[in-house]
Amino acid sequence: MALRPDWLSALAAFEAAARHQNFTHAADELHLTASAVSHHVRKLEADLDVALFQRHARGVSLTAEGRQLADAASTALADVDSVLRGLRSAREEQERVRITTLHSLTYTWLLPRLPAFTAAHPQIRLTVDTEAALTRFDESGPDLGIRYGPGHWPGLTAQHLMDEALFPVASPKLPGLATLTEPAQVARLPLISDLSRQGWHDWFRAAGVHGARLDERYTFSDTTDALNAAAFGMGAALAREHIAAPYLSEGRLVQLPGPSLKARFSYYVVYPSHRRLRASARVFVDWLLALPSA
Template structure:
């Protein structure tokens, strides 16, 4: 006897009833009535010529044959569900863009602009990774990255997104801030730094002060931590123009007197050179490159 496709509703009802050992609970799960579930089960029993359930006053229980069919039906329906879910996920992945970038860049520049992207591309989903370590662009890895650096990385296409400048900032309430009139005065107050390769030494040299002893009181691994420490009044931070914008706009930080230092590095959108970008990732790249830097 071959199992026909018109058996599937009856098998689904039976499998649910067998799992719950209760027709009413199966009906609730399948959005049917209990009588409809009972009808499907009796139809299946009639076709097979065997009893699948023992009916008694307290409810139902599986017969030996019913248990055998329940195990097979449960396994088969689980396999079908798994395949359907996998196929659905693959379809959804065509509209998924996986991005790896910097925590500071994400919070200060990218996230405030994402509502505009969502409005323009409501069908594209973003997964954003802000781990410090550089992510490998292998199979199953991210589609894109936004990196801060010289603009050339082996095996990656690098598209320049924007440059930056660096300048000193502090909270309006920092003790001694009212005495700052030039770059030389900044060296007299506590300095806050991060671990980047361009910092206070470069800024003081650019300002024309070559003999300044730079000994930051606080050093952080993340640029946003520098800005938050400065906003708390711990000292003067050397800010990156793109990252500090929200702090300046809110008034939590002020730009101090002194020159702006052109950043040695810039921000780049990168992706593997060996594979073509999917349409969703290309749409995100095009949107990024169309954004004004400020």
């Protein structure tokens, strides 16, 4: 006997009723009424000309034939559900973009802009990795990255995203800040550093300050930690323009006297040269490169 299309909903109702041994509980699971579940089961029994349940005052129980059909229906529906989940997972994975970037850039620059991307592309899912170590772009690795550097890395295609500039910042509550009028006076403050290749010595040289004894009192491995330390009044930090922007706009930090030093490095969107970007990753790259601040 071929499986008729109109039996599918009846089999689903029967399988739930058999699993619960209760029509009301099956109805709750399927968002039906108990009478609708009972109707489906009775139709199935009539078509098969066999009793699937024994009905008694305290509820229902499966007959031997009902148990046989319940086992088969449960296995079949579980198999179909597994395939559907696999297909859905494969589609969602195709729409996922895996990104590796710096924590500081993610926190201060990328995250405030991501709501606009997700609103425009709600079907694309994002995974953002902010490990400090350079990530390998192998088959199981990220689709793309945002890196700060010279713009050339072996095996990677690099597209320029934006340049960077360095200048000193401090909390507006830092004692004596109001009397600072020239770069040489900044050298007298407790200085906060990160692990960037360009630091205070480069900035003071560009500002024309020579021979000053610098008190580099605090060093942080993460740029946002250095800026947070400055915002808490621990001293002056040498900030990157794009990383410091939200601190400045919120008034947590202010720029100190002196020039903005063009950074040696810039930000680049990078991805493996040996493999083509998937469609969802290409959409994200194009969105990044079109940003006004890029």
